[in-house]
Amino acid sequence: MRQTTDTILMVRPSQFRKNEDTAVNNFFQTGEDTANNTQELALAEFNTMAQLLESKDVQVIVVEDSGQFDTPDSIFPNNVISFHGTKAVLYPMYAENRRLERNLNVLGALQKAGFSYDQIIDYSIYEDQHQYLESTGVLILDRINATVYCSLSPRANPILVQRFCEDLHYQAVVFEAFQQVDGDSLPIYHTNVMMSLGTTFAVICIDSITDEAQRKVVQQALKDSGREIITISEEQMNHFCGNILELRTKTDGDPLIVMSEQAYKHFTDEQKKKLATHGELVQTPLYTIEKYGGGSARCMIAEIFHT
Incomplete structure (x- = not known):
């Protein structure tokens, strides 16, 4: 099993804005969204990122959000x-408009x-029980070793973490x-703002795990x-240094480490040097999307x- 893929799905937004339904426990959403061009700015950032990844030989499948539904976070x-592989999993979402x-x-x-x-596993029924599990936002998958890392939160229910592990044959x-x-x-x-797993590296804000025993287990x-562990500070985490992802090129399978321009600027030179030994660093400006x-x-x- 590979850790990374050369094919990705992205959703082009139609009505991006600060989602007040998620801001109640997503403290990375900062500032009041009073601008009248937030969607326009976010769309430009989205298009730039999608085009950049395509230029790097990643297959990007774009789904258009038609605007028919109130989906600010699509x-x-x-x-x-x-x-x-041939399984797709649907997840129960904390915010009603995200459903x-x-x-x-x-x-x-x-x-x-x-x-x-050929198999669709649908956990969305757990929304009726107020139990949530927001996919790879909360589940950091080590696909090579069939291990999932998960930080519990209102969006990551421990019962559903175990259910996922049973259904997909992971250990938690x-x-x-x-x-x-x-x-x-x-x-x-979401766990994916404090850690990321690549094929041969892990970026993690280890200080955010305050329980010493849990920290040692992780x-x-x-x-x-066998991964090189690159630790980031809480300040770096707040600038999305943990919200990065390794992909690979379609033709040669070369590793790419995708991140925002803000994250790139907040990694130290030494950290960037270490990351660059694991893949080409690809940065793109996402300031509007990150802020709101x-x-x-x-x-x-x-x-x-897909294989």
Whole structure:
């Protein structure tokens, strides 16, 4: 099993804005969205990123958000669906308006592009029980070693983490990670803002795991996986240094490490030097999406594993 893919899904937004339904526990959404051109700016950032990845020899399948539904966060498809060979998984979403993203018919678009799925696992029924699991936003998959890392939060229910592991044959490393918000220590809403796994590296804000025993378990699991561990500070995490993703080129399989321009600027020179030994660093400006959406480059990509 490969850790990375050369084919991705992205959703072009039609009504991007700060989603007040998610801002209640996504503290990476900053500032009030009073601009009248937020969608226009986000669309430009989206198009730039999609074109950049295509120029780097990544197959980008773009689904158009028609605007028929109130889906301000549709630009972040990795929270709603994940792909595992011929299996696709749909997830229960914390915010009610994010559940509308399932109406965008992503699977239909993929079928037109030549990808079919013989099993669809649908966890969305757990929304009725107020249990949530927001896909690879909360589940950091080590596909090589069949291990999933998950920081528990209102968007990551431990029962559903176990259900995912049983259905997809993973083992779980579960912990709690926190960030400082106005002097309070609060759960980080998505694991993928505090850690990222590549084929041979791991980026993690280890200090966000305040329980020493949990921190040691995570560190040991990463060490056992053989990856180089690159630690980032909470300040770097707040600038989306943890929200990065390794992809690979379609022709030669060369590794690419995709991140926002903001994240790139906040990595130290030494950290960038280390990362560059694992793949080409690809950066793109996502300031509007990051400020109002509270997510970055990784959140915008749903990886398609088709073999």
